[in-house]
Amino acid sequence: MRILIAEDDLVSRRLLQSTLQKWGYQVVVANDGAQAWAILQTEDSPKLAILDWMMPGLDGPEVCRRLRNVTGGAYVYVILLTARTEKDDLITGMDAGADDYVTKPFYHHELKVRLRAGQRIIELHAQLLATQAAISEQARRDALTGLLNRGAIFDALKSEVSRATRERHSLSVVMADLDRFKQVNDTYGHMAGDMVLREAALRMASSVRPYDSVGRYGGEEFLLVLPGCDHASGISFAERIRLGIASQPFPPMGEDLPVTCSFGVASVGPEIGYFETDMLVKAADEALYRAKRDGRNRVESAQSEAAQLSIATKLISE
Ligand SMILES: [Mg+2]
Numbered sequence: 001m002r003i004l005i006a007e008d009d010l011v012s013r014r015l016l017q018s019t020l021q022k023w024g025y026q027v028v029v030a031n032d033g034a035q036a037w038a039i040l041q042t043e044d045s046p047k048l049a050i051l052d053w054m055m056p057g058l059d060g061p062e063v064c065r066r067l068r069n070v071t072g073g074a075y076v077y078v079i080l081l082t083a084r085t086e087k088d089d090l091i092t093g094m095d096a097g098a099d100d101y102v103t104k105p106f107y108h109h110e111l112k113v114r115l116r117a118g119q120r121i122i123e124l125h126a127q128l129l130a131t132q133a134a135i136s137e138q139a140r141r142d143a144l145t146g147l148l149n150r151g152a153i154f155d156a157l158k159s160e161v162s163r164a165t166r167e168r169h170s171l172s173v174v175m176a177d178l179d180r181f182k183q184v185n186d187t188y189g190h191m192a193g194d195m196v197l198r199e200a201a202l203r204m205a206s207s208v209r210p211y212d213s214v215g216r217y218g219g220e221e222f223l224l225v226l227p228g229c230d231h232a233s234g235i236s237f238a239e240r241i242r243l244g245i246a247s248q249p250f251p252p253m254g255e256d257l258p259v260t261c262s263f264g265v266a267s268v269g270p271e272i273g274y275f276e277t278d279m280l281v282k283a284a285d286e287a288l289y290r291a292k293r294d295g296r297n298r299v300e301s302a303q304s305e306a307a308q309l310s311i312a313t314k315l316i317s318e
Pocket of ligand 1 (some may be wrong): 009052
């Protein structure tokens with residue numbers, strides 16, 4: 001475990017350093033408060049710090065205060081090193097955000113015990129952060145398919161649309177809907193329906209690039225967000241996924257009931273223009289509707305509508 005010590009007094013610093021090293025800690029040394037603060041601001045700074053109270057420039061409590069003003073990230077456990085014993089002073093130190101204190105000259109055994117307590121807090125905090133991250137990730141996922149849920153895929157779409165607009169890039173969205181899905185549920189039961197949804201999700205997710213987003217938009221409806229993808233690429237992308245679904249039988253029905261999917265593709269880009277997320281989804285949805293109407297298991301383009309939309313938007317703004 002790495003530990004930061006900040007102490008302006010050379011003798012005391014050396015003693016502390018060698019003691020900690022003897023106990024197996026890796027020691028990062030600062031000669032004053034400013035140096036300590038600089039180290040604590042680095043990304044991989046030690047999570048355990050022993051700060052001398054009295055230092056020229058920034059004193060221990062001030063470093064503490066600055067540290068506690070930074071929100072988020074891993075917790076840094078701070079032990080103040082003080083020659084003072086007056087209770088008022090100690091309260092000032094704790095108010096500044098210190099976790100504990102050790103009076104100088106320190107007893108080895110006492111310091112060891114306090115460091116151990118600190119280490120435990122740091123570990124607990126790291127576990128807490130990991131759990132929080134796992135929970136918030138879970139909240140973004142669709143429980144059945146593991147894809148992004150409706151809220152999360154919409155968030156992803158919104159941020160990608162604004163990025164594409166800002167950076168003048170292309171972006172395609174693909175709205176996909178499994179064909180005659182009700183038939184699967186009615187004939188084979190809902191368990192089979194769930195298996196089909198999971199398998200379709202898997203095939204979609206495994207055919208996208210790492211920076212694409214795939215979400216379950218509704219029952220058997222999926223939304224894919226493809227940043228940097230112009231309209232022609234968006235269409236061939238959807239075509240690839242369509243084939244990936246239609247060409248391989250789905251367990252558990254196998255050949256008995258082929259699963260297919262219909263697609264609507266809409267894009268924004270320098271050629272087409274840029275417009276709002278809702279309009280983009282609406283355009284993809286309308287194209288999907290045409291794919292359904294014209295026989296299913298096919299990809300339809302919203303290009304014409306998109307172009308019209310763009311012209312209409314331009315006319316309004318002029
Ligand atoms: Mg000092």
